[in-house]
Amino acid sequence: MNRLQAELQRLYFSHDVQREVPGSQEPGLIGADGRVRAMVLELARPASWEGLAKVWRGVQVDLALPAPAIAVSGTDGYQLWFSLSEPVPVARANAFLESLRMRYLGDIARDRIGMTPSVLPPVERAPGRWSAFVAPDLATVFADEPWLDLAPGPDAQADLLSRLESTKPDDLKQALERLKPVFTPVVTQPQAAAVDSPDPRGFLVEIMNDRAMEMHLRIEAAKALLPYFEAQRP
Template identity: 35%
Template structure:
């Protein structure tokens, strides 16, 4: 128990996050606590990224997605090997440890950029970087099964049901964690820069199409009555309300008057 508590503290917990006795009760299954991965002043110490089944995933889609992200973290972003866990119900989690806690806004940005780059089909909670989590090993309070860290090579076998009927051996949990390293400051900065470079560009808005002077002259010659929204003018029951009109409405109105409008289009430079 002491070795496991030491590894969990080394990788994921701020000193003030939970007492040693409370964590021991949590690990033993006597209680299940939602534990913060943040410091007392709100800095993020670790990430726990969930991978749940979504419609169209098939049996192992969420596991395949986790593998894609885990491999990219190492091969493309240059980060240490993450831990992998099952949540005791129907999801996996990737666990990333930070050697130095970072501001919550920066942590949330990192997760959002990671999502955009590698799993854009999933939404991310606005407090994903700071929300408390059930730290393995522990009993899932909803399913009654155990959450635990697992060997990545066995991950696919938990795709149908991501929980254990019995508590995992503590020595095995220590073994999955003791060889892992935290992300150091320079590794985190470089990964964040790489993700920012991959950020999808914001689509440019199409320029507005100006209305020709002929159309404006025609409108001046055939003024529309201004009325509150949804009310037709008493004197012109069939006329178009100017404040409700679209360009298509204006064209139809002019056609009804045997007026052929012309338009100029500005091509973007």
């Protein structure tokens, strides 16, 4: 295992993955238990460091989290690679990324934002177009061409990653709390009736199906409904 592989292992691979090769189509980012240590937010089509820089700065200044790695995708975007010290379920990772999107990228079309990595940098995505981790002060250089023309040096990539830290569980929990939007529900007459209703299941179903509700409230309602559905199984 070379230095770059060791840094990728330290930051991003599941604990049950012993070795990994950068650029693998199956990069070992999801463990056997379905949990992840790597969370990736991409802004593409076109690439925009100005947009993603808001997230990069915001997680450090607003949420007091370690800086994520910055990468060019090798095709058409920038990526932020977040590292977790302990793996979390994919759903929790996606909830964090979606919260970041809503906080910092809410004015950007949803189809320009990705949250599922295809390959782990560095890798040649097309002839003469390499994905790679890049230094923060060089990120703007790749706005028009988000790739490297030549293969990045493994030691240089390892040096960039060696400066990064992983987010601890308590810090992730606090960040998710801070990212929750301030929500003051406007209770319409049907909703008021639901609040007074003795049927909690019906109330939760209404919340889950109400498109006017904030998404995180609808998700919480769906979670709360799970015991009702499980109880109905034969």
